[in-house]
Amino acid sequence: MSRKRAFAGWMALPLLLGLAGPAFADAFQPVTIRYCHGYGCKMRSPVTFSRADLANLKRILDSGKASPAAERAAISRADQWYERKAGAATGTSNDGAKDTYELFTPLSEIDCVDETVNTTTLLELVDSRGWLRHHKAGRPANRGFLIDGRYPHNTATIVEKAGGKRWVVDSWVRANAEPPDIKPLDVWKREGGRRG
DSSP, X not given: OOHHHHHHHHHHHHHHHHHHHHHHHHHTSOEEEEEEESSTTSEEEEEEEOHHHHHHHHHHHHTTTXXXXXXXXXXXXXXXXXXXXXXXXXXXXXXXXXXXXXXXOOTTOOOHHHHHHHHHHHXXXXXXXXXXXXXXXXXXXXXXXSTTSSOOEEEEEEEETTTOOEEEEEOTTSOTTSOOEEEEHHHHHHOOOTTO
């Protein structure tokens, strides 16, 4: 390649970056979300994602670009990363699995309503930036009414773009920053017992 052509290529690079710049810059603008805890979103504490946090989150999700199943595994890792970050910022790192309401529930505990709002917030954040290839953020889902012998329970969902199949992303079933249940919504709807 001649020096003239190489120089012309390098000169075009700033123009290309300038054209892509606004969209790229917007996707990595720091953002502060409200993280629910204390049962029923009693507390909404701020958690800020820096540019580096967002780049890390995108890298996690990019690891799932090969297929819908790979993306669901990446969503699981992203949710675990998110819970570690938010746990450190909000004092909820020691939240246990399947916590249920008690008379004097500490504000550091998270119920399924909190988990649903938090996971949906994450999913909507990454979806709005175009970082999901095979899914989109879905509406929360619920099951159980006590009279049917099942504890009322809520969860976040994702929708597969090809075919519209709904999947749950249920982080309430495990302790903070452990892998959430990701399974078809119709399977999840049939499950549950006295503790969800």
